[in-house]
Amino acid sequence: xxxxxxxxxxxxxxxxxxxxxxxxxxxxxxxxxxxxxxxxxxxxxxxxxxxxxxxxxxxxxxxxxxxxxxxxxxxxxxxxxxxxxxxxxxxxxxxxxxxxxxxxxxxxxxxxxxxxxxxxxxxxxxxxxxxxxxxxxxxxxxxxxxxxxxxxxxxxxxxxxxxxxxxxxxxxxxxxxxxxxxxxxxxxxxxxxxxxxxxxxxxxxxxxxxxxxxxxxxxxxxxxxxxxxxxxxxxxxxxxxxxxxxxxxxxxxxxxxxxxxxxxxx
Numbered sequence: 001x002x003x004x005x006x007x008x009x010x011x012x013x014x015x016x017x018x019x020x021x022x023x024x025x026x027x028x029x030x031x032x033x034x035x036x037x038x039x040x041x042x043x044x045x046x047x048x049x050x051x052x053x054x055x056x057x058x059x060x061x062x063x064x065x066x067x068x069x070x071x072x073x074x075x076x077x078x079x080x081x082x083x084x085x086x087x088x089x090x091x092x093x094x095x096x097x098x099x100x101x102x103x104x105x106x107x108x109x110x111x112x113x114x115x116x117x118x119x120x121x122x123x124x125x126x127x128x129x130x131x132x133x134x135x136x137x138x139x140x141x142x143x144x145x146x147x148x149x150x151x152x153x154x155x156x157x158x159x160x161x162x163x164x165x166x167x168x169x170x171x172x173x174x175x176x177x178x179x180x181x182x183x184x185x186x187x188x189x190x191x192x193x194x195x196x197x198x199x200x201x202x203x204x205x206x207x208x209x210x211x212x213x214x215x216x217x218x219x220x221x222x223x224x225x226x227x228x229x230x231x232x233x234x235x236x237x238x239x240x241x242x243x244x245x246x247x248x249x250x251x252x253x254x255x256x257x258x259x260x261x262x263x264x265x266x
Contacts, residue, residue: 045100049164052155053096054105056171058114059151060090062123063144065111070130070137078185079141082178089171096167138186139194145179146198148172149207176207183208 064086071079090106097104105115112127114120130140149172156168183194196204 045161046158049155049159049161050100050102052151052158053093053100053102053164055116055151056155056168057090057093057097058105058116058119059148060086060093060171061106061109062114062119062126063148064090066123066126066130066140066144068111069127070140073131074134074137076134076137076185078181079137082141082181085174085178089174092167092171096164099163135186135190135192138182138189141182142179142186142194143197145175145182146196146204148175149179150198176210179207 064083067079067083067086070076071083094104094106096102109115112123114123126140126144130137152168152172152175156165156172159165159168186192186194199207
């Protein structure tokens with residue numbers, strides 16, 4: 001396996017604050033990303049770790065761009081709020097790319113444009129689906145967050161670099177909260193229970209049951225109280241509650257479609 005040997009100097013402590021926004025009825029949370037200070041540290045990044053960073057940079061951009069479009073289409077705040085969070089997510093990955101002198105695949109790309117052709121096709125597909133109805137748009141949002149969680153877990157399993165692990169862990173927590181927000185909003189708006197497409201049923205239920213993760217207290221939405229870690233994100237009749245903050249890492253085989261289709265580092 002080819003390895004990229006990079007000599008870096010990180011002076012001081014770099015801190016990013018990610019705001020994992022959700023619609024007003026569900027509440028608002030924040031997660032922190034802290035990159036530790038190191039001095040003249042030699043770090044080797046395997047190709048798969050570089051690939052993971054490249055993927056997550058564009059995958060978080062895809063989420064942002066889709067949500068901006070869906071907010072303009074349907075005018076629902078959940079899309080605008082989570083789009084702001086996704087901008088912070090993609091910026092966090094950009095900081096890692098800059099730190100390790102990795103070229104940015106999103107540089108010079110407008111909204112809805114991607115270097116990865118498979119991500120481009122996925123974006124076009126999701127825009128088409130999300131334009132059909134508000135319910136379809138909310139399902140698109142939930143599907144994007146599922147894909148993010150699957151790919152973040154795979155990327156996390158491939159790196160032992162602490163600052164990269166820390167960023168991925170916080171992005172995953174944000175995606176879990178976003179998934180809760182989209183599915184609870186879908187239930188309130190349509191009465192429909194979301195069915196996972198990329199996570200296993202067990203992994204999905206663990207995320208929904210954990211409520212909001214590592215965030216500030218939100219508020220109940222009148223559809224049921226979620227009193228796990230961080231209040232809010234319950235979706236009626238007491239569903240979506242619990243104190244379990246753990247995440248079942250089980251995922252369906254072959255569900256990381258964006259990662260699986262990437263075809264290696266460009």
